[in-house]
Amino acid sequence: MAEIARSTPTSSSSSPLNPHPTARIFPGSRCNLVFAVWSFVGFVLLIHLYTVVTHDKNKGDIYVHSSRVAPTRELEEVEEENFRLPPPRSKRNPRAVKRRGPRRPPTVIDEFLDESSEIHSLFFPDQRTAVVPTQGGNDSMHFYPGRLWLDTDGNPIQAHGGGILYDKATETYYWYGENKDGPTYQAHKNGAARVDIIGVSCYSSKDLWAWTNEGIVLSGDESNVTHDLYKSNVLERPKVIYNDKTSKYVMWMHIDDTNYTKASVGVAVSDSATGPFTYLYSMRPHGFDSRDMTIFKDDDGKAYLIYSSEENSELHVGLLTDNYLDLTREMKRVLVKKHREAPAVFKYEGTYYMITSGCSGWAPNKALAHAALSIMGPWETLGNPCVGGNRIFRLTTFFSQSTFVLPLPGLPGSFIFMADRWNPSELRDSRYVWLPLAIGGVADEPLEYSFGFPLWSRVSIYWHRRWRLPDGWSNA
Numbered sequence: 001m002a003e004i005a006r007s008t009p010t011s012s013s014s015s016p017l018n019p020h021p022t023a024r025i026f027p028g029s030r031c032n033l034v035f036a037v038w039s040f041v042g043f044v045l046l047i048h049l050y051t052v053v054t055h056d057k058n059k060g061d062i063y064v065h066s067s068r069v070a071p072t073r074e075l076e077e078v079e080e081e082n083f084r085l086p087p088p089r090s091k092r093n094p095r096a097v098k099r100r101g102p103r104r105p106p107t108v109i110d111e112f113l114d115e116s117s118e119i120h121s122l123f124f125p126d127q128r129t130a131v132v133p134t135q136g137g138n139d140s141m142h143f144y145p146g147r148l149w150l151d152t153d154g155n156p157i158q159a160h161g162g163g164i165l166y167d168k169a170t171e172t173y174y175w176y177g178e179n180k181d182g183p184t185y186q187a188h189k190n191g192a193a194r195v196d197i198i199g200v201s202c203y204s205s206k207d208l209w210a211w212t213n214e215g216i217v218l219s220g221d222e223s224n225v226t227h228d229l230y231k232s233n234v235l236e237r238p239k240v241i242y243n244d245k246t247s248k249y250v251m252w253m254h255i256d257d258t259n260y261t262k263a264s265v266g267v268a269v270s271d272s273a274t275g276p277f278t279y280l281y282s283m284r285p286h287g288f289d290s291r292d293m294t295i296f297k298d299d300d301g302k303a304y305l306i307y308s309s310e311e312n313s314e315l316h317v318g319l320l321t322d323n324y325l326d327l328t329r330e331m332k333r334v335l336v337k338k339h340r341e342a343p344a345v346f347k348y349e350g351t352y353y354m355i356t357s358g359c360s361g362w363a364p365n366k367a368l369a370h371a372a373l374s375i376m377g378p379w380e381t382l383g384n385p386c387v388g389g390n391r392i393f394r395l396t397t398f399f400s401q402s403t404f405v406l407p408l409p410g411l412p413g414s415f416i417f418m419a420d421r422w423n424p425s426e427l428r429d430s431r432y433v434w435l436p437l438a439i440g441g442v443a444d445e446p447l448e449y450s451f452g453f454p455l456w457s458r459v460s461i462y463w464h465r466r467w468r469l470p471d472g473w474s475n476a
C-alpha cells in the first residue's frame with residue numbers, strides 16, 4: 001500500500017498531454033514512450049489503489065441499518081471476493097501454468113466438486129463456522145451463504161431444492177425441501193450421485209433465520225417397490241402452495257426413477273401446513289417428460305406448473321385446475337432450445353420474472369434471469385443476474401443453483417434468492433446460498449429492445465459473505 005502511495009504522485013505528475021513537443025517530430029521517440037508507459041503505470045496503480053480501498057471498505061459486515069430513505073441500499077453494495085485459488089494439485093508447475101495462461105472456470109469447478117481438494121473446504125466450511133440460531137451475539141439474524149445452517153434443535157437443516165410458503169393464518173413461513181440425510185452412492189457405474197428418498201422436510205420460522213424442524217411431512221416408502229416414493233426412486237424440488245377455495249395445502253414435486261427415465265410430476269395434499277401430506281399420484285404433464293420444476297401461485301389465485309421438458313431443452317408453463325390437484329390443458333412452451341432448468345418464478349409490478357440455471361448435473365453454472373408480461377410467455381432473457389463476488393462466482397451462480405425466490409412483503413422489489421450449493425460427494429452436506437435479489441435499473445439484455453417496448457428492469461442478485469434483512473422487511 002505505502003509503495004503505491006509513493007509512486008502514484010510521481011507518475012501522475014508526468015502529464016500525458018504532450019509534455020515534450022519535439023518528441024512528436026521523431027516517431028517512436030523513446031522519451032514519448034517513457035511518458036506513455038509511466039502514465040499507463042500511474043493509471044493502473046490508481047485503479048489498483050481504488051480497488052484496494054473499495055475492497056477494504058466492503059470487507060466489514062454488511063449490516064443493514066434502518067434507513068427511511070433506502071433500507072435495501074446496503075444489500076445492493078457490491079462485495080468482492082479475492083481469495084486465491086490454489087493451483088490444481090496435479091499441475092503445480094508454475095511454468096506450465098504460465099504457458100496455459102490463466103486457469104479456466106471448469107478447472108475451478110472440478111476442484112470445487114472434488115472433496116479432497118483444498119478449495120472444497122472453502123466452499124463447504126465445517127461446523128466450527130455453523131450458523132446457530134439458538135446462539136445470540138453478533139451473528140444473530142445474519143445469513144452466511146454456504147455455511148452449515150442449524151435448526152433450533154442444533155441439527156443441520158435438511159431442505160434441499162426447497163421452497164417457502166407463507167401461511168397467512170399463522171403468520172408463519174414454512175420451508176419445504178428434500179431431506180437428503182442418508183448415504184450418497186452411485187446406483188450404477190456412470191450413474192449420478194444420489195441418496196435414497198427419505199422424504200420432504202418442513203421447517204417453520206417467523207423471521208426466516210431461526211428454523212424449527214416440523215419433521216418429515218411426506219415420507220419415502222421403504223418396502224413397496226412399485227410405489228413412486230420407493231426409496232430407490234427420485235423425489236426432487238418439492239413446492240407447496242395453499243388453495244384458498246379448498247383450504248388445502250398442495251405439494252408438487254419431481255418424481256423419477258433411479259435413471260431419470262420416468263420424468264414425471266407428483267402431487268400430494270394435506271389439511272395442515274405441517275402435514276402429513278397424502279401422496280395422490282404422478283403423471284407426465286400434458287404427456288411430456290418433466291424434470292426440474294416449480295409451482296407459482298399468482299395474485300388472482302391461479303397457479304401454474306413450470307417444468308423442464310423435451311430432455312431439458314425447453315420449459316413448459318401449464319395452468320393448474322382450480323383445486324391445484326391436476327393440470328388443465330392450457331400449456332405453453334417457453335425458452336425453447338435454451339436448455340434451462342431449476343426454474344424459480346416471481347412477480348413484481350405486473351411483470352413475471354424467472355431465474356434458471358444451465359443443465360450440468362450437480363456442477364454449478366451460470367444463472368440467467370428472464371421476464372415476461374404474461375406467465376404463458378413469450379419470455380425474454382435478461383442476462384446473468386449475479387453481481388459481486390468475482391468472475392468465477394458470477395459464472396457459477398456463486399457456486400450454487402436456483403431453487404426459489406421469496407418476496408419480502410415490507411420491501412417491494414426486494415426478494416430472497418434461494419439456491420443450493422450441491423455437494424455430490426456428500427449430498428446431505430449440500431449448503432444453502434440465500435442472497436438479496438432486487439429488481440431495478442435497466443436490463444443488460446435483450447439489446448434488440450433498446451429502441452422501444454418493453455424496457456425490462458434488471459434483476460440483480462448481490463453476493464454477500466454475511467448479511468441480514470433490513471428492518472421492516474416483513475411489514476406488508
Ligand SMILES: *[C@@H]1O[C@H](CO)[C@@H](O)[C@H](O)[C@H]1NC(C)=O
Nearest residue numbers: 060061135136137138139140
Ligand atoms: C462481536 O463483534 C465484536 C466487534 O466486531 C468483536 O470484537 C467480538 O469478538 C464479536 N464477538 C463474537 C462472539 O463474535
Ligand SMILES: *[C@@H]1O[C@H](CO)[C@@H](O)[C@H](O)[C@H]1NC(C)=O
Nearest residue numbers: 221223224225226227228229
Ligand atoms: C404399492 O404401490 C402401488 C402403487 O402406488 C399400489 O397400487 C399398491 O397398492 C401398493 N402395495 C401395497 C402393499 O401397499
Ligand SMILES: *[C@@H]1O[C@H](CO)[C@@H](O)[C@H](O)[C@H]1NC(C)=O
Nearest residue numbers: 187188189191257258259261
Ligand atoms: C438404470 O440403468 C442401468 C445402466 O444402464 C441399468 O443397469 C439399470 O437396470 C437401470 N435401472 C432402471 C430402474 O431402469
